[in-house]
Amino acid sequence: MAETAQSFTVTLNGAKDEKPEPAVPEPASVTRTWTNGKETLTYETTAEMLPVHTDDGTLVGHMFALSYVTDLEDKSDRPVTFCWNGGPGGSSAMVNIGGMGPRHVPISSQKQLPCPTAPEDNPWSMLPTTDLVYIDAFGTGYSKVSPNYDAKKVWGVDGDADAFARGIAQWLTTHKRWDAPLYLYGESYGTMRNSVLMRVLGERGIALTGVIEQSTILDYAPTLSGNDLYYMGMLPVYAATANYFKKAGVGVDQFEWFDKAWKFVDEKYGRALIASDSITPEEERAIAEEMSELIGLSADFCQAKHLRIELDTFRKNIMADEGLFTGRYDTRFTEPAYMDVQGDNEFFAGEDPSGDAIMTPDESAWMMLVQETGFKGSPNNVLLSFKVNEDWNWTHQAPGTMGSPVCPNTAYDMGTALRRNPYCRVLFFGGIHDAATPFWNVKHAVSKMFLPKSITDRIEYHVHENGHMAYEDQPTLEKMGPELAAFYDKRHQN
Numbered sequence: 001m002a003e004t005a006q007s008f009t010v011t012l013n014g015a016k017d018e019k020p021e022p023a024v025p026e027p028a029s030v031t032r033t034w035t036n037g038k039e040t041l042t043y044e045t046t047a048e049m050l051p052v053h054t055d056d057g058t059l060v061g062h063m064f065a066l067s068y069v070t071d072l073e074d075k076s077d078r079p080v081t082f083c084w085n086g087g088p089g090g091s092s093a094m095v096n097i098g099g100m101g102p103r104h105v106p107i108s109s110q111k112q113l114p115c116p117t118a119p120e121d122n123p124w125s126m127l128p129t130t131d132l133v134y135i136d137a138f139g140t141g142y143s144k145v146s147p148n149y150d151a152k153k154v155w156g157v158d159g160d161a162d163a164f165a166r167g168i169a170q171w172l173t174t175h176k177r178w179d180a181p182l183y184l185y186g187e188s189y190g191t192m193r194n195s196v197l198m199r200v201l202g203e204r205g206i207a208l209t210g211v212i213e214q215s216t217i218l219d220y221a222p223t224l225s226g227n228d229l230y231y232m233g234m235l236p237v238y239a240a241t242a243n244y245f246k247k248a249g250v251g252v253d254q255f256e257w258f259d260k261a262w263k264f265v266d267e268k269y270g271r272a273l274i275a276s277d278s279i280t281p282e283e284e285r286a287i288a289e290e291m292s293e294l295i296g297l298s299a300d301f302c303q304a305k306h307l308r309i310e311l312d313t314f315r316k317n318i319m320a321d322e323g324l325f326t327g328r329y330d331t332r333f334t335e336p337a338y339m340d341v342q343g344d345n346e347f348f349a350g351e352d353p354s355g356d357a358i359m360t361p362d363e364s365a366w367m368m369l370v371q372e373t374g375f376k377g378s379p380n381n382v383l384l385s386f387k388v389n390e391d392w393n394w395t396h397q398a399p400g401t402m403g404s405p406v407c408p409n410t411a412y413d414m415g416t417a418l419r420r421n422p423y424c425r426v427l428f429f430g431g432i433h434d435a436a437t438p439f440w441n442v443k444h445a446v447s448k449m450f451l452p453k454s455i456t457d458r459i460e461y462h463v464h465e466n467g468h469m470a471y472e473d474q475p476t477l478e479k480m481g482p483e484l485a486a487f488y489d490k491r492h493q494n
């Protein structure tokens with residue numbers, strides 16, 4: 001009897017069958033003009049997918065970039081600024097169409113914009129000062145990890161910074177701009193990304209001229225439940241909000257009231273929190289009465305909470321007498337309060353009037369910008385990926401420290417980078433109505449490194465009346481424009 005033929009599959013070195021790579025859209029460009037009524041520039045908008053590889057040539061994936069490059073012939077002193085939002089899990093759309101790109105969604109105070117809202121020339125754009133490149137993190141926007149690469153390797157503090165360093169290098173190579181002054185512009189988690197990138201890029205021979213940190217978080221310790229730094233950072237924001245709604249400090253300048261609350265935190269409130277139940281009821285009452293004057297909630301309420309007011313508690317109560325609750329990204333925004341039947345805390349924490357007001361108009365307007373280039377991307381653009389956020393690896397070992405905590409403090413990465421590069425400057429922007437990344441915590445994170453004057457002279461802080469998305473506040477944009485121009489001009493002082 002003839003033997004039955006047998007077939008075998010041989011796998012070498014434990015390798016797995018590779019999945020086919022998805023088709024990558026071709027780069028697409030369109031030439032436009034920008035004007036602010038006084039100055040006119042011609043620029044090219046390019047939408048493209050940047051291939052990102054490991055050192056051994058393995059494809060990590062493709063990062064989507066939308067860049068704005070002027071037609072100036074001499075680019076030897078023309079900066080290039082790489083921009084992104086945060087999340088983690090956020091694309092770069094909002095810091096682009098929101099207010100720093102050459103076109104933006106028009107701003108309408110603290111009211112929700114209709115949708116669709118057509119973009120228009122942005123008179124406060126950074127384009128007169130620098131070319132702009134907006135890169136989406138892997139898993140957001142159009143950026144996609146290769147099906148043959150483990151996405152979790154780039155969804156984390158260190159993997160994310162490594163991926164962006166490679167994406168930046170790829171853009172500089174593709175566009176032949178290795179001789180340009182290089183800047184980073186990050187918002188929210190993007191500021192934490194920047195602080196790690198400052199160090200990583202320097203270690204790879206890519207020197208930065210400046211870093212702009214808007215709505216910053218460097219140390220995640222204040223986000224931990226019950227951490228005293230959380231309440232200390234929030235109190236000036238509460239005070240600014242109460243002042244805005246005329247619940248406290250009526251007739252007092254908003255910044256004067258904010259500064260008064262800041263001083264209270266530094267001199268009295270922080271000490272009371274650290275003392276906890278060691279202070280007497282009388283001492284606690286005295287602090288509660290000062291809190292009440294500053295933040296507009298009753299002294300009885302503050303004392304009953306032992307001086308510790310959670311953000312959602314404040315958002316629910318400060319405007320309760322008017323049937324409203326306030327925003328998180330920008331505490332000046334309000335919406336009608338929910339009934340108790342919808343009182344689930346997790347649900348409420350995700351409800352944000354300020355986010356509702358701008359995210360949908362920004363997304364639709366951004367899609368219009370990309371379509372104008374002719375780029376054939378997917379109709380599904382991931383503005384904020386909850387999967388990326390939930391899978392994020394927070395483990396990070398700060399330079400010079402022991403262990404890898406899952407509550408990172410990347411201020412030390414920034415301090416290390418500034419020690420190594422004496423020509424790099426940092427500009428921090430903060431908002432008095434930003435309850436997502438309170439400005440007090442930023443100053444604290446930097447100050448407790450005790451940096452020498454040679455470094456602190458290269459760091460500057462600007463605080464305005466905005467919330468988390470500074471570019472969504474017109475008075476703030478009007479101030480940021482000249483401040484940014486002056487910051488970029490300082491590169492000539494080195």
